[in-house]
Amino acid sequence: QVQLVESGGGLVQAGGSLRLSCAARGKIFSINTMGWYRQVPGRQRELVAAITSGGNTNFADSVKGRFTISRDNAKNAMYLQMDSLKPDDTGVYYCNAQMRAQVGVAVRTSDYWGQGTQVTVSS
Secondary structure, three states, X not given: OOEEEEEOOEEEEOOOOEEEEEEEEOOEEEEEEEEEEEEOOOOOOEEEEXXXXXXXXXXXXXXXXXXXXXXXXXXXXXXXXEOOOOHHHOEEEEEEEEEEEEEOOEEEEEEEEOOOEEEEEEO
């Protein structure tokens, strides 16, 4: 089974730090762009940060200078280092990846999502 597994969420005070991890599991041949998305109740899921297979990064304006995204291609893993956290960073964070993987007898490129991890920043 091909899946993305997140870890590292939790409760932290404003100004604190958290590190999220995302691991891709299964018969994976390649991973293109990976990203972190955030969702809060009543709002659409929004992009927080993304990183290409070559290491190019993109950040939401609200997190620039505070968050760092990285990946380890050898481990099929991605990380989000979140510093100087604010209450507005609160939400469920989802890992996303475009992966070429074996599903049953077929090999296909699809968009995958993790199960989400809660990040809560208290004021």
